[in-house]
Amino acid sequence: MTEPQPKKPGLAIWLPLALFAGFFVLVIWGLVRPADREVASAFIGKPLPQFNLEAATGDRPGLSTADFKAGKPKLLNVFASWCVPCAIESPQLAALAQSGVEIDGVAIRDRKDDVARFLATNGNPFARIGKDDMSEVQLGIGSSGVPETFVIDGKGVIRYQHIGEIRAEDMDLILRKLREAGQ
Amino acid sequence: MTGLAKRAAKKVSPGKLSNKSNMIFVLLGVLLMALGQPAIAQDLLPPAPYAYKQLEDPALEAKAQALMETLRCLKCQSQAISDSDAPMAGDMRHQVRTRIAAGEDPEAIRAWLIERYGDYVSYAPQNKPIMWPLFAAPLVILLLAALLLRGRFKRAGGKGVGE
Secondary structure, eight states, rough: OOOOOHHHOOGGGGGGHHHHHHHOOOOOOOOSSSSOOOOOOOOSSBBBOOOOOOBBBBOOOOOOGGGGGGOOOOEEEETTTTTTTHHHHHHHHHHHHTTTTOOOEEEEEEOHHHHHHHHHHHOEEEEEEEEEEEEHHHHHHTOSSSSSEEEEETTEEEEEEEEOOOOOHHHHHHHHHHHHHOO | OHHHHHHHHHHHSTOOOOOOOHHHHHHHHHHHHHHOOOOSSOOOOOOTTTSOOSSOOOOOOHHHHHOOOOOOBBSTTBBBBBTOOHHHHHHHHHHHHHHHHHOOOOHHHHHHHHHOOOGGGGOOOOOGHHHHHHHHHHHHHHHHHHHHHHHHHHHHHHTTTOO
C-alpha cells in the first residue's frame, strides 16, 4: 500500500494560526474596551405615552402628556433627589431655563420632602414636576436611568434622548436638538 | 442617640471597664453602630405593590414568572428582572404582573418593552433576518465538511477494500 503523495503545504497551513490570532485579538478587545452598556431608548420619533402625574413638590404643578402639546419644544428631565449626578447637571439646567427653554421634570421614586430639599440646594429650573413612584413614565418612554433628558417637540413627539447628566460641553448639542425640534 | 454613642465611646478607654453599667453602654454603642445605615444613592420609597408580591392566581403568576425570567434588568444587565433587587426591576415586575392580571398576553408585554428599549431588553431570541446567519452557520459548516471529506473517502474507498 502506498500513501498518496502529500501535497506541498501552501498558505492553508497558516489558516488555523490566523484564526486563533483573530480570536485572540477579539478576546483582548472585549477585555480592554471600556464597558459602555447604556441602553438607548428605541422610542425616539414616537409620541409620548399617555400619563398624568401628580405634583412632586408643593410649588410646581404636576405633569401630563397634554402639557407637551403646546406647540413649543421642551425638555423632559428624568431625575431624582437620591441621584448624585443629577446635582451635577443643575447649573446647565439653570442656564437652559434662563435662556427661555421650558424644562419639565419627572421625579423617579421620590418623596416630596426630598424633592423640595434637592431643589432648595441645587436650584429649581423646572416649570412642572411630576411624581413617578413606580417608574411608569420612565418605562413608557424607554428611559433606563437617572438623569436622562428628552427633547420633546411641540406636538409631544420624542425627538432626542440625552443619557446621563448634561455637562457644559453638551449644551450646544441640546440647544441644537431643541432648534431642530422647533422646525 | 449621638450622646449615647459618645458616652459609650468615651467609656471604652482602657482600664475603665470595671463595672456593669459601663459594659452596658459599650454594648449599646456597638449595637447603635451596627444599626447605622450607610449613605447610599438609592431611593427610599417602598417597592411597588407587585414587585415582591405574587399574583393571587397561580396560573397567572406562572405566566408572569416565565416572562420575567426572560426580561433583562436595565440597571444590572446580566440579570433578569426576576433576579434583581434594583428598584427599577421591581417596578418592571409590578408592570408585568399587573398587565398579566389585566389579561394582557405575555408576548404583547415583551413587544411593548422591545418597542421602548430594543431587542436588548429581552433574553428570548427574536426571529429576525439578522439572526439567519447564526442559524445557517451549522448547516454551512456541515456542508463544507462533507465537501472536504468526500475526496478522502473516495480515495480510501478505491484502494482500501483489497480490489
